[in-house]
Amino acid sequence: MGNQAARSASFDASGEVNFDHFQILRAIGKGSFGKVCIVQKKDTNKMYAMKYMNKAMCAEKEAIKNVLAEVELLQSLEHPFLVNLWFTFDDEEDLFMVVDLLLGGDLRYHLQKEVKFTIQSVRLFLAEICLALDYLRSKKVLHRDLKPDNILMDEDGHYHITDFNVATSIEEGHSPTSVCGTRPYMAPEVFEAKKGQGYSYSADWWSLGICTFEILKNRRPYDIHSNTTVSEFRRIITDSHKSMCHAISSYPESLNDLVKRLLETDPEKRLSSLKDIQQHEFFTGMNFDDVLNRKVQPPFIPSKDHLNCDPTFELEEMIVESKPLHKKKKRLAKQNSKPISDPIRDYLESNGKVFEPYDRERKKDTKEE
């Protein structure tokens, strides 16, 4: 991406974090609400992924509430196996989230490439994600959309959970009851939440069970789709339970048992805590402190020869995009005379709040002083 504007911009590194503090290197991805590019912070030279969402588009898609909730939630979290938020700021057009840069591609990408994960890889994958889920539980957070698309790998082969768009905080004594997430990965109690009792942390562990099966077999255990109805759901799970068990029967018994216990339909009986995991035979001999400290060498390391993402995003940004990021400075300078509506700040104002940029680096410095 051309970055003349960013490069030549003068900026005050001691001031509030903003777009000028970063050099835009290249576009790497596109989600339903925004785009992602690789950036370098000019004062520290650290690399990050910068997600930016057009404010007007957020308002059009009625996504403002969720986006702001995600930003607020991410500010309270930090863990080696999450994609951590470092900075948030905005300008007239966009809301920016600067997060850990993970260049190993998402798990979906590797499944599509038909990577054969060894038992040892699956073991480390599970240990790292279980540590992240345990951390989320300690923060009273339920992710609600754990799936291969939302698990990113770093260049060393460690796993990181991302996309907290539908995550929720669980208040003491209040179980969430809204049907949320991606159907093929949704726990039965979430799928049936409206007629049931609500659900809790164990819902994420069901999704982890589905992901684990998918890593082993490169397909999901149950034929559930975005249009599967509540009444079909139970029948599909009951009818396919035997074939699910059969499909994994050639793996070591301890792994078999683990997958079945993650895919336990009764959330009360489901394996759903780090303690359960640490005591399970499949993890005999695994030192979870070493895992947490990234001292366990990942058996599968994503290829470094190429960026594990689609190069078309870069081309699209340069050719098709009507408001390219690298021309932002000029564009905003032209607009300066015109008053621009700001749906995000308006939304906050109507809720008695103001937009505040976030800077995790500065927070850490202030703590250390």
Ligand SMILES: Nc1ncnc2c1ncn2[C@@H]1O[C@H](COP(=O)(O)OP(=O)(O)OP(=O)(O)O)[C@@H](O)[C@H]1O
């Ligand atoms: N932290 C990151 N490091 C490296 N690449 C990333 C990072 N976050 C996202 N990407 C890339 O950008 C793409 C789009 O990510 P994004 O999170 O915006 O959307 P999504 O998860 O695909 O979709 P949705 O917006 O529907 O959740 C991802 O598929 C991935 O290739």
